[in-house]
Amino acid sequence: MDESKPGRVAPTRATISDVARQAGVSIGTVSRVLNKARNVKPALQRRVLDAAAALDYRPDSFAQGMRSKKTHVIGVIVPDLRNPLSSEAAAGVEEELTQQGYSFFLANSRYERGREENILNEFARRRVDGIIAILARDQDPRTVEQLRRLPMPVVLLEREIGTEFDAVRTDQVQGTYRATRYLAALGHRRIALITVPTDNMSGRYRFQGYAEALADVGTEVSADLVHMGGYTRDYAVNAAYSVLSMRNKPTALIVSGGMLPGVLDAMRQLNLSIPDELSLVVLGDTELAALTRPGITAIRYDWAQTGRVAARLTISRIGGSETPPERVIVPYEFILRESCQELAPGD
The missing domain is CATH 1.10.260.40 (lambda repressor-like DNA-binding domains)
Known part of the structure; x- marks a missing residue:
């Protein structure tokens, strides 16, 4: 009709x-x-x-926005949506923003500085009320300067830049320290570390926790056991293959959750078994770590909670909160599975 x-x-x-x-x-x-x-x-x-x-x-949200000069939209930028950190944190952000009546734009920088710069500029052009950012690199002075120029509040997620921006992060120092000390308690001293570069917070704090734990058991860091040069699965495959092919190869390895598939691939190529020939701990629990047999011991970070906290903090800033920039640290859990074993005397 x-x-x-x-x-x-x-x-x-x-x-x-x-x-x-x-x-x-x-x-x-x-x-x-x-x-x-x-x-x-x-x-x-x-x-x-x-x-x-x-x-x-x-x-009428459009009319409301015109009157209040607010869009009720938050810009969220992540470096890699395939990484559990990015996807789980984004899910936490979405959950909290939806409950608070906000929408959000989600953008993926792919760890590319130029792409990240364009995304931040686009968020500013669209006049989002605030930005939540997992930056590709939080030590790049161009990124820092761009953030300072933005007219809306910025909350960093799993990143830190001095004390001038709000930051919500997991406890990477103590998490990696716990993983390293656990392996050391099993008798391991040649413990390899494969993780992200030190030009972002996760890499810096993971190396700090690793080095502190080794120092506490009287062991120096061996540069040939540390690989912190990339983010991708291919990088992890190459790094793991290199370190596990050494004549005096490590007896244990600690790896970022997003790089676990690459490490397992390299172990398959080298026909190495867990835990008989290599004890393994993952930083950041994933479905793969839980479903692999044997299950892989993990440091579990509640990335969804970091997203929720970052969203609440962003909304508070949009509402006019003028308290000093906050530092929120979300604790970790130690998940014991079957991927590590005590080192036999003489090994």
């Missing part, structure tokens, strides 16, 4: 005035409730929300 013909009236959309009339309050009260003002009594808030639900009232 042609709904444009005379005699058929299209349903009208409920207005804020309708909600106020239904709830028996002023339009201003409805506005304060819908904008989550803190000075509204719970009973009054419930009346307004019930009235809005009964009328199927939906605020």
Whole structure:
């Protein structure tokens, strides 16, 4: 049927005035409730929300944005959506933002500085209310300067830049320290480390925890056992193949979660078994670590929680919070599986 013909009236959309009339309050009260003002009594808030639900009232978000100069959109940038860190953290961000009535743009920098710069510029052009960033490299002075010029609050996720930006991160130092000391307690001293470069926080803090643990058991870091030059599976394959082919190869290895597939591939090529010929610990628990047989002992980081915390912190800054930049550290868990064994005397 042609709904444009005379005699058929299209349903009208409920207005804020309708909600106020239904709830028996002023339009201003409805506005304060819908904008989550803190000075509204719970009973009054419930009346307004019930009235809005009964009328199927939906605020005009575009008009709201024009009045408040807010878009209710957050820009989120990650370096690699295939990496569990990126995908789980993004899921945590989405969960919290959705609950708070925000939308978000998600962009993947692929660890490319030029691409990351363009994404940040595009976020600024679109006037997002805030930015949550897992930067490719948090030591690049051009990146730091670009962040300083942005007109909206920026919260760093799993990255740190001095003390001028809010930052939410996992405890990479203590997590890697625990992994290394666990292997050392089993008698291992030639412990290899394959992880991301030190030009981002994860690499720096992982190496710090690794070096501190070795020092505490009286062992120096061997440069030939440390590979921190890349991010990809191919890099991990090559790094693992190189270190595991050495004449005096390591008896244990610690690897980033995103690089675990590459390490397992290199071990398959070299026909090495876990844990008989190599004890293995992964930094960042993944489905692969849990499903591989034997299961791989892991340092589990709650990246979804870091995303939720970063989202809450970003919304707080958008709301005008002027407290000094915060440092939030989310603790780790040690997940014991079957991938490590005690080193026999003389090995």
